Amino acid sequence: MLIPKQILNLKMAKTTEISQWMTSQMRLDSGFGMALRWMTFTLLFLPGLVFAQKGKVLSAYSYEQAFYESHDCRELAKAIEAIEMALTHEQSSVWAKTWYYRGNIYFDVYISQDDECHGLSIEALDISYESYLKSMEYDEKERYVKEIEPKISVIANLYLQRGAKYFNVKNYEAALADFEKTIEVSRHFEKTDSIALYNAALSAEKLGNDSKSALYYEGLIDIGYNDPRIYHFLSEANLRMGDTTKSFQAITAGRKVYPNNPDLIIDELNYYLQKNETEKALKNLDDAISEMPSNAQLHYARGTLLDKMGDLERAKTAYEISLKLDPDHFGANYNLGALYFNKGVEQVGFANDFDESHNKEFKAAEQKALEYFKESLPYLEKANELDPHDRATMISLKNLYSRLGDNQGYKRISELLDN
Structure with missing residues (x-):
């Protein structure tokens, strides 16, 4: 039996459409299944x-x-x-x-x-x-805070210990880095490690970093670190940077906290001496001597200052006290010898002012000069013994031997000067 073409075509068309629909549905089903499987895989993968x-x-x-x-x-x-x-x-x-x-x-x-x-x-x-x-x-x-904070505290100490080891072997750069790390870690607890600050300042100073050392010395002062040397170190750091104003401010600040500290008194004294403020310097010396009466250097400094002011008798007394405390003090020996020598030269000048009609006065002045030269001799010879290479002492001795008529002494010193 022949099937009509039209119906066949319709059926074929319908079949084709259904097939296409089924195919599309299969694709949708397949895609949906893949989506489900992908989602399932993802959910499984993420926890994994x-x-x-x-x-x-x-x-x-x-x-x-x-x-x-x-x-x-x-x-x-x-x-x-x-x-x-x-x-x-x-x-x-x-x-x-x-x-x-x-x-x-x-x-x-x-x-x-x-x-x-x-x-x-x-x-x-x-x-x-x-x-x-x-x-x-x-x-x-x-x-974890309770477990971590004690360990951070230990770490601060470990940095400090390692910094000290570096410092002791003169690796100041590494030492400074570790001391600074100690400071940083300590600030986590809102604290300041004074030992780390002090060591950081010293390390920076060793490296020639005066601005950083001054910063850390100031930090120590800010937290009330009880050591008068900090003011001295701060003053020195500022002085090396050429800031005399800040240098003196550090000294005066230290003197307010430690009014009787001899080192700060001497620092202030040196400042006044550099500024040629002799009266203030002398007062500082007297303050220092009252605190350290057995310090030969202070008495020597006082003698030098009085010598400069022209108060020779008080200067002589100060030099003598210095030498009583320290017979081998080069400066006191030289200055006292120079003081007597200059007095002798002054008497020679007086003698030369007299004419022939004042022969008696001339002889007296000449004799007085000789006495001063003789008094000068043991001190200058002692100074030469203490420092045989000091040319100023040798030149003074050469002149002295000449005035005393000591030809052997004169020849010996002359040869040393020529060599």
Whole structure:
């Protein structure tokens, strides 16, 4: 039986349309199924990823615990590798726990007495400190703060100890860096480590960084550090920078706090001497001597000042007291010898002022000059003995031997001067 073409065509068309619809439906079903499967895979994958990240953190912790038991540096190396891997992932890199464990691991590296373990990281102390700070930054619930803060306090001391070691071997740059780190860590607790400040100032001074040393000395003064030397050191630092005003301000500030400190009195004295303010300088000397009556240098300085002021009798007394306290004081010996020598020269001048009609007065002045020259001799010879290379002393002795008619002494000194 022949099927009419029109009906066949209709059926074929219909069949084709249905087939196309079924195909499209199959595609939709297939796509929907894939979407479902993809979503299921994603949901399964994400927890797996988080679990893997947690696994790295926990592995790091486990390796660290294994290290505690075995003291095997390989366990510590594995802990480092695991914790660093955890930090490469976006999620675990912002976990407080990750950074806390990292701080602990590197802390263990630094404090280890085993060279192999200690050598796992040359920056272990810095990394440990920075990791603890990061942990507290991410620790919104403050789960680790109580454990971290005592360790940060220990880290401050470790920086201080390492800085001291560097300082003792004259690695002042490394010492300064560690002392400054101690200061930084201490400020985390809103405290100032006075020892670190002091050592930082000394290290900066050794490096010739006077601006930084002055900054740290000022910091010590601000916290009321009880040591008068700080004012002296600050004054010296400012003086080296050419700031005489700030230098003197440091001295006067120190004198207010420590009015009887002899070193600060002398600092103030030196300032007045440089400014040629002799009366103020003399008062400072008297204050200093009242505090240190057995200090030969102070009596010598007083004699020098009185000598400069023309008060020769009081100057002579001051020199004599200085030499009584310290017979080997070069300056006091030389100055007292020079004082007598100058008096002798003055008498020679007086003698030369007399004419022949005043022969008696001439002889008296000449004799007086000779007495002064003789008094000068033992002091200048002692000064030459104490410092045989001082040319001023040798020239004075040459002139003195000439006036005393000591040809041997004159020849000996002349030869020394020529050589």
